[in-house]
Amino acid sequence: MDGKVVRRHGTLLAATALAATLVLTGCGAADDSGSKDTAGPAAQAPAAKGGEANRDAASATDAEGAAGAGAADLRVDQRAIIYTGTMRVQVDDVDAAAREATAVATRAGGFIGGDQRRSADADAVAELQLRVPAPKFAGVVEEIAKLGRQQSREINTQDVTEETVDLDARITSQRARVDSARRLLTRATSITDLVSLENELGRREADLASLEAKKRRLADLTALSTITVSLAGPAAKTAGEKAETGFLVGLKGGWKAFVASLTVLLTVLGALLPWLVALGVPLGVLLVVLRRRRKTPALVGPVSAPPPPVPAARSAP
Numbered sequence: 001m002d003g004k005v006v007r008r009h010g011t012l013l014a015a016t017a018l019a020a021t022l023v024l025t026g027c028g029a030a031d032d033s034g035s036k037d038t039a040g041p042a043a044q045a046p047a048a049k050g051g052e053a054n055r056d057a058a059s060a061t062d063a064e065g066a067a068g069a070g071a072a073d074l075r076v077d078q079r080a081i082i083y084t085g086t087m088r089v090q091v092d093d094v095d096a097a098a099r100e101a102t103a104v105a106t107r108a109g110g111f112i113g114g115d116q117r118r119s120a121d122a123d124a125v126a127e128l129q130l131r132v133p134a135p136k137f138a139g140v141v142e143e144i145a146k147l148g149r150q151q152s153r154e155i156n157t158q159d160v161t162e163e164t165v166d167l168d169a170r171i172t173s174q175r176a177r178v179d180s181a182r183r184l185l186t187r188a189t190s191i192t193d194l195v196s197l198e199n200e201l202g203r204r205e206a207d208l209a210s211l212e213a214k215k216r217r218l219a220d221l222t223a224l225s226t227i228t229v230s231l232a233g234p235a236a237k238t239a240g241e242k243a244e245t246g247f248l249v250g251l252k253g254g255w256k257a258f259v260a261s262l263t264v265l266l267t268v269l270g271a272l273l274p275w276l277v278a279l280g281v282p283l284g285v286l287l288v289v290l291r292r293r294r295k296t297p298a299l300v301g302p303v304s305a306p307p308p309p310v311p312a313a314r315s316a317p
Contacts, residue, residue: 080218082158083137083225090232091148094124097231104143105130110224122235130227137225144229151232160218167215174208 091097094117102112110132118125132140145153181201188194 079159079161080164080222081134082160082221083134083155084158085137085141085153085155085225085227087141087144087153087227088151088230088232089145089148090151090234090236092234094126094231094233097147098126098128100147101128101130101144101229101231104140105132105227108132108136108140110136110140113226119233122233124233125236126231128229128231130229131224132227134223134225137227141227144227147231160222164215164218164222167211167218171208171211171215174204174211178204178208 089097098115098117105112110130112128113131114127114129116127118127130140130144141153141155178201181197181204185194185197185201188197
């Protein structure tokens with residue numbers, strides 16, 4: 001009997017322990033599921049936003065990488081390069097050489113951007129600024145060098161491919177921002193919103209116009225190269241020549257100054273001579289007449305003798 005009671009108590013304790021374990025396990029699972037259900041939507045929103053931001057950043061990075069890779073993989077003839085050149089050529093006839101240089105640029109499809117001339121003697125100098133298409137830049141430089149004796153040449157290049165690609169990307173992005181501002185402007189419901197959106201639209205359009213102006217400037221510089229040509233006469237001195245010194249040089253300079261001063265003096269005398277003749281002759285006649293009048297003797301009467309002196313009275317002794 002006692003053994004049966006003990007076994008019943010043991011069985012009851014085991015069943016109670018199993019039931020308690022099941023109850024605790026169910027409560028823990030319910031709590032876990034509830035916490036997951038409650039935190040799910042709140043956690044999914046930031047995750048979704050972060051995912052979108054990460055995707056946008058990744059796509060932007062990929063786009064920039066693709067643009068950079070594309071700029072790096074371009075061939076030389078596909079790159080945006082600005083060519084500039086400066087050269088000095090000594091010629092016998094500056095005017096004729098300037099006409100020929102202009103013709104060379106025109107035949108290449110370019111034009112004259114500037115023309116400055118100094119003097120017309122053997123020391124004459126002509127400064128020409130030629131704008132020619134970039135593919136014909138080297139050919140034009142060689143043709144101009146053959147016009148006379150080349151004294152100097154300097155060629156510079158500037159690769160602006162990456163800057164051009166960056167400008168294209170910024171222009172595309174800015175146009176999208178302008179279109180977005182215009183769409184928002186059509187949906188404005190109050191005066192405040194309308195004014196604010198108009199100001200924002202104006203600012204975005206101004207930024208877009210500035211970017212497009214930079215792009216046009218770069219396109220002009222890459223499409224047309226600039227060559228600055230100095231055509232010098234036989235006696236023209238270069239900027240790097242040293243000034244001559246010495247006694248003979250000073251004597252030569254002094255003689256030139258004396259001749260120049262004498263020339264100026266004779267020029268002034270020649271200009272004054274007609275006035276001296278026109279005014280000096282009448283003035284001289286007038287002076288002669290006045291002098292003769294002063295020399296004419298005046299009529300003088302008889303001169304009377306002075307009375308004799310009166311003797312002084314003597315005093316009594």
